[in-house]
Amino acid sequence: MDKSWMDEDRHTEKYINGVNFFVQFAFTHSAKGNTILCPCKNCVNCFWHEASDVREHLVCEGFVSGYRRWEYHGEESSSLRSFRDAHMEQFDEAEERDDLEEGYDELAGMIRDMRHDFGDFSDVEDEGCHNEHANECEPFQ
């Protein structure tokens, strides 16, 4: 299958014709209702979209890099497993990052609690500031 158009600039007729061909191909081989998996850089074959949306994504965003064999859209491939594994690894990393962020949230919560314990001090400081400010303003009232 000729996929040289995938290397063309995305505003060229060749590329846009190619996108139309891809959408047709995907609908023939791998449609779910009136949607197909979107292989654009943002959706990364994880989201199902209608033809018009997929076409728009592929022209605006382009294909996710390395998607030269359309495994998710009905093209036969012996490397299906390795491609999928590579993607699963990416997802694992993303999940780990989420865990880390949750950890930071917990830490932030602990720090908040610690501050709460010393709340008396900061309250005094706050009042001091307010009074100072009020005095400064008095002559203008």
Ligand SMILES: [Zn+2]
């Ligand atoms: Zn997309």
